[in-house]
Amino acid sequence: MRRGSRANGPIVMFCNCLSENYWEWRAEVAAARAIAARGYTTFSFHPRAHGDSAGDPAELTIDGLIDDAVAAVDRARSMSAAARVVWVGIRFGAIVAAGAISRRGGAALALWEPVIEPKDYFAKLMRHVLYYELSQGMRPSVTVEEMRRLLERDGRVAVLTFDLYRKFTESASKLNLPGLLADWRGPAYLSQFQVHSKLSRENSRLKDLFASRGIRVTASAGPHASEAGDPWQHPETEIDRMREWLDGLG
Amino acid sequence: MDWAETAATLARARAEIPVSFAGPNGELCGILTPAARKVASAQRWVAFPGRPRFGTRRLRVLAARHLAAQGFSCLRFDLHGSGESAGDAVNPERANPYGDDVAAAIRYLGKVDRGARILLTGYCFDALSAMAAFEREPETIDGLFFAAAPIAVQRIDRIAANAGGGFRGRVAGMLSGRTRQPPPRLSDRFVSSFSALIGSRASALLIYGTSDYMSAEADLLEQAMRALGDDARRRVILERWQGSLRSVGCEPAIYERLISWAMQFYGSAEMRVTA
Numbered sequence: 313m314r315r316g317s318r319a320n321g322p323i324v325m326f327c328n329c330l331s332e333n334y335w336e337w338r339a340e341v342a343a344a345r346a347i348a349a350r351g352y353t354t355f356s357f358h359p360r361a362h363g364d365s366a367g368d369p370a371e372l373t374i375d376g377l378i379d380d381a382v383a384a385v386d387r388a389r390s391m392s393a394a395a396r397v398v399w400v401g402i403r404f405g406a407i408v409a410a411g412a413i414s415r416r417g418g419a420a421l422a423l424w425e426p427v428i429e430p431k432d433y434f435a436k437l438m439r440h441v442l443y444y445e446l447s448q449g450m451r452p453s454v455t456v457e458e459m460r461r462l463l464e465r466d467g468r469v470a471v472l473t474f475d476l477y478r479k480f481t482e483s484a485s486k487l488n489l490p491g492l493l494a495d496w497r498g499p500a501y502l503s504q505f506q507v508h509s510k511l512s513r514e515n516s517r518l519k520d521l522f523a524s525r526g527i528r529v530t531a532s533a534g535p536h537a538s539e540a541g542d543p544w545q546h547p548e549t550e551i552d553r554m555r556e557w558l559d560g561l562g
Numbered sequence: 563m564d565w566a567e568t569a570a571t572l573a574r575a576r577a578e579i580p581v582s583f584a585g586p587n588g589e590l591c592g593i594l595t596p597a598a599r600k601v602a603s604a605q606r607w608v609a610f611p612g613r614p615r616f617g618t619r620r621l622r623v624l625a626a627r628h629l630a631a632q633g634f635s636c637l638r639f640d641l642h643g644s645g646e647s648a649g650d651a652v653n654p655e656r657a658n659p660y661g662d663d664v665a666a667a668i669r670y671l672g673k674v675d676r677g678a679r680i681l682l683t684g685y686c687f688d689a690l691s692a693m694a695a696f697e698r699e700p701e702t703i704d705g706l707f708f709a710a711a712p713i714a715v716q717r718i719d720r721i722a723a724n725a726g727g728g729f730r731g732r733v734a735g736m737l738s739g740r741t742r743q744p745p746p747r748l749s750d751r752f753v754s755s756f757s758a759l760i761g762s763r764a765s766a767l768l769i770y771g772t773s774d775y776m777s778a779e780a781d782l783l784e785q786a787m788r789a790l791g792d793d794a795r796r797r798v799i800l801e802r803w804q805g806s807l808r809s810v811g812c813e814p815a816i817y818e819r820l821i822s823w824a825m826q827f828y829g830s831a832e833m834r835v836t837a
Contacts, residue, residue: 331617341646361618364593366575368567369618441810448808449775470811474619545651 313355313391314348322396322419323388324354324558327381327405327412329362332437332473335544337363339424340402343551350555355388359408369475370468373483374430378411385416396420398558403427407484410492420498420561422554423489425505428514430484437471444472490521501557502531503550505543509534530557563818565624570631574598577630581637583670586662588648592639593623594674595630606704606828607671607680610638611664612688613645621817628821634828635675639667641691654687656712657751661694668699681827683707683820685813694751696758705827706759706766707820710776710807713752718778748782760790765797767823769816771807 324347326340344354359380360367385397396419401409406426413421427433438459442452454462463469467478500522504515511519511533522529532553534543543550567575579594597606608629610622626636641660642649654660664682671678680703684692689711696703748756759766770780780802787800801819806812 329618334613335651337617337645338643338651342651363617363620364575364578364623366567366572370566372618444810448806450773450806450809453809472810474617475811545653 313388314344314353315392316348316351316353318351318353319393321352321394322398322558322561323385323392323394324352324398324400325381325385325388325409325412326354326356326400326402327409328356328402329359329377329408330404330474331362332403332440332471333542333544334473335542335547336402339544339547339551340400342547343400343554346551347555347558350559352558353388353392353394355384357384370477370479372477372480374407374411374480374487375483377408378415381408381412382415385412398422398561400424400554401426404430404433406489407487407492410489410496411487413496414492418496418498420500421493421496422501422503422557423518424503424550426489426502426518428489428518430481430487434476434481434485437476438469440472441470489518497525497527499528499561500530501554502529503554504531504533505547505550506533507543563814563821565621565814567624568631570598571624571627574627574630581639581670583666585642585647585649585666587642590639590642590648590663590666591646592637592667593626595626595636595638597630597633597635605675605678606634607675607678608634608636608824609664609667609671609680609682609692610636610688611641611660611667611682611684611691612638613641619813621813625817625821629824632825634681634824637667637671639663641688656687656690656716657749659687659690659694659751659755661691661698661755664691664695665698668695668702672702678702679704681705681707681824683824684711685709685816686711690752690755693755693759696762696764697755700758700762700764703762703764705764705824707823708766708768709816709820710770710774712776712779713748713756714746714779714782715749717775718746746778746782748779748786753786756786760794760798763797765799765827767799767801767819769801769803769807769819771803771805771809771812773804773806774808776808777802 328340340356344356348354358365359377361369361372398420399409399418400422402424404427406423438456445452459469463476463478469476502515502519504511511531519529519531574595577596581594582589582591612622622638626638630636640647641663643651668680682692682703689708692706693708770776784800
């Protein structure tokens, strides 16, 4: 927890999990520090089976991750006087933040390159294995279909930076971001962490869906601090824009 | 090896202490995992310099807890520009390992535990950084576990190298953006660190996969090691594993080897001390 100086400011809760990108955690730390320097109280945590926390990834379920986010926000509220909570969902953490909002509510929600449909996301992770092996000069050792079969048969399959477990994928594949936020109408911020400066088709659809529900949505899609580099490695521009959005919430 | 959490490793997790210490580029942050008291091996430390520790495939975290349960205190820390440590987030370069960060960690451990003896570990760039610490703080380092790090001047293009000369070689060279590659050689940076390792009293286990693009770099190392004296060849071992150390899902095997080597290494060191 990083304590801010604003008397009536919200608490900014970061939700991150799985972490497919080397720089994601670093980007979260940079954002939390920058936002705290602006006077906001922030809270970051490692959910079960992640980072320094206890837990077995084979036993992970989406409900367990949402339970952790709820426990984290309850703890954060008990440690601060903040009445409002702004959630920041990073990649798969967007699904977790949305699940936590459905249980504990939230004044606003920022989404960093959110996973929208977990089922599609898992398939994409499997495809990335093939691309990686090609980039290393290897012949792809396995097809996406074979990875699906392995997951079904063995209960686990390795993707690039973590292992997918059947228990987790089965629990999460039933959900999606629009469904979890069906009853929520707070202001939202959608940040695209891609090299492209135009919103992707998926993110455009999400923005339009939010707008059709009457959600006030602000979208950001670059240009980034590092035009050609990895936006996760250089998140400064996105952090500045999110700070402005936070300031505008009042 | 079963990586599932046990009561012993969970107890080590609960005993962990977040720490920070001064590095050359600002504060470095890490986690100290104290050894279980009942089995504590006096002043034996395993240090894991590295990059992020977030995520579910956190073998460094689990390895540290496992080793701590076996009696070795561990320090995991973020190199500068990574995780929670200070510094600019830049892409690591083989020519510029962060040996100064590792040296700072060694000095920190010396303050925490006077007389600490340290085993350094690392994979890829982290391994290069660990080895570079031998140029700065060799006295307290007992050993080095070094896995799949780039050690040549530049990446040796495996496709071009395999294609050899002739039409295939030219096509592969064009695809890789180079029509003629300079003869491969170990980088001066690596040679300097490796020489410091050889000049120390420390032992080391270096591992490479035979099907990785780095295998050609390990060939250069193997050639260089033939020139070493008997004492150095006893202390510094190169293992060539069948397959890849960079393939998806290979990490558990690497960390299992680290744990078995550390246990064996410190086990025999303890025996030497006793004798």
